[in-house]
Amino acid sequence: MTPSNSKAYALVVDDEADIRELIEITLARMSIDTKAVATLAQAKTAFENEPFDLCLTDMRLPDGEGIDLVAFIAERRPHCPVAVITAYGNAESAVASLKAGAFDFVSKPLDVAGLRALVGQALKLAGLDHDAPPHPSLDASPRLIGRTTEMLRLRETISKLARSQAPVYISGESGTGKELVARMIHAEGPRMGAAFVPVNCGAIPSELMESEFFGYVRGAFTGAMRDTPGLFARADGGTLFLDEVADLPLTMQVKLLRAIQERAIRPVGANVETAVDVRVICATHCDLTAEVARGRFREDLYYRLNVIEVHVPPLRERTADIPALTDRILEGLTRKLRLRQVPRLAPRALEALQHYSFPGNIRELENILERAVTLSDNAVIERRYLRLSSPLSEATAESSPAPAPAEAPDENGTGRPGPASSTPTPDTSADLESQLEALERERIQAALETCHYNKTQAAKHLGITFRALRYRLAKLGMN
Structure with a gap:
């Protein structure tokens, strides 16, 4: 079939005639023209001679592998999305196809609804879905700040990953911007409208996890007064970002x-599964490989999530970006x-930031600057307002009185520290409270x-709940 000027044109590659027919009928109902072939050689010839907008290929072909066709198309026309058809339950083949450059995969036996959803994503990716929202401008979409080599390389990787549907694992220290990377992958891809x-994952109590992720139906448990969608259902058609995925219980x-x-969920209390179309992106500051070796993280889940890994560099490795970040x-x-008016840093303050190690990365930089803006008396922030030393030493330095003269007798003849002249008795309870707060600040900091600014881990380290830590951070102004 030759393509019309207004329709998308798809190449279908499968050696089973009934599969080819099912795909052709499904695509025809979506107003997509198709050309169907049975072998790898026929597919390569057809692709070189005709302007296809997307391709669906079986993994096993009589004269080769579908992955070879994925690589062939990626080299000649990288913007043409290719989906691979795999055998049911063959996770290894699916992961291999995604790593080779396929944007997604579908398992046999083919589910028509799932196939339509996959093709719909391919049309968005190819820019052929006229109902899709316009691509966000650079001013509207989230952005990574910086022009260092590390950031340029990271942005290039994000651009490539946005065109894929493969699960992505984002590694990096706490506070480096892993969620921002995930949002950019989402915002620059075909799921941007969803x-x-x-x-x-570390902030959800273990007993509530199943209902939070998968939802529940009315009457599933005491207090379940209505059907409630979970995180997967809310992300249907879009992206689910699992931060601190290593905190999930086995x-x-x-x-x-x-x-x-x-690609299906069963809400708590439901008898049937519900299909969902969700791209999963996960992140953690932990070494997942080490967690697998310790038996704390399932190896099969690790390989399912870690199809493509992206590392976000710590701030100390790109200090040249600090001026742009502070602005x-x-x-x-x-x-x-x-x-x-917009505050600005004094030269010595900016120099101090560029020589600071930033264990909390960009999140710590944001906290430092917000505190400095609050403390500063004018629009120029001096170095002393950054308070880059330990909280306890600052509290001690600021609260310590000047050296006192020799003890003078009070009106009752008892000696106490302080000047000889009569002054109001100091409020020792207030002094004690400030000292306790300073000690608490030091322990929390x-x-x-120690936990690289991961609040969930820090709460465990301190032996308190996550909610208690949040309360103390707010009380002490450490947010």
């Missing part, structure tokens, strides 16, 4: 693996705090630095 649903890892493999953060603080 929901981006982030979730911190029992939940099994259920998550099944949901990703089968952007200060602009944001100006809007947030409704300041009359030390725990945060």
Whole structure:
């Protein structure tokens, strides 16, 4: 069949005639013209001679592998999306096809609804879905700040990953911007018009995880008064971002693996599964390979999630980006705090930041600048307002009185520290409270630095709950 000028044109490659026919009928109902062939050689010839917009190929062909066709198309026309048809349950082949450059895969026996959803994503990827929202401009979409080699390389990787549907594993220290990377992958891809649903896996109580992820039906348990969608359902058609995925308990890892493999979920209390179309992106500051070796993370889930790994560099490895980052953060603080003018850093303050190690990375830089803006008396932020030393030493330095003269007798003849002249008795309870707060700040700050500013891990380190840590951070102004 030759393509019309207004329709998308798809190449279908499968040696089974009934599969080819099913795909052709499904695509025809989506107003897509098709050309169907049975071998790898026929597919390569057809692709070189005709302007296809997308391709669906079987993994096993009489004269070769579908992965060879994926590589062939990627080399000649990288913007043409290719989906691979794999045998049911063959996770290894699916992962291999995604790593080779396929944008997605579908398992046999073919599910028509799943096939239509996959082709719909391919049309968006190829820019042929006229109902899709326009691509966000650079000003509207999330952006990574910086022009260092590391950031240029990272942005290039994000651009490539946005065109794929492969699961992505984002590694990096806490505070480096892993969620921002995930949002950019979502915003620059075909799912940009659907929901981006982030979730911190360490912040969900283990007994609520199943209902949070998969939802529940009315009457599933006491208090379930209505059907409630879970995270997967809310991300249907879009992206589910699993932050700190290493914190998932093993029992939940099994259920998550099944949901990703089968592309279906079963809400708590339901009798049937519901199909979902979700791209999963995960992140953690932990070394997942080490977690697998320790038996804390399932190896099969690791290989399912870690199809493509992206590493976000720490701030100390790209200090040349600090001036641009501080400018952007200060602009944001100006809007947030409704300041009359944008604050700027004094030269010595900027130099101090560029020589600081930033254990908390960009998140710590944001906290430092917000604190400095609050403390500064004018629009020029001096170095002393950054408070880059330990909280306890600062508190001690600021609260310590000047050296006192020799003890003078009070009106009762008892000696006490202080000047000889009569002065009001100091409020020792207030002094004690400030000392306790300073000690608490020091302990919390030390725990945060030890855990690379992962609040969930810091709470465990301190022996308190995550909610208790959040309360203390707010109380002490450490947010």
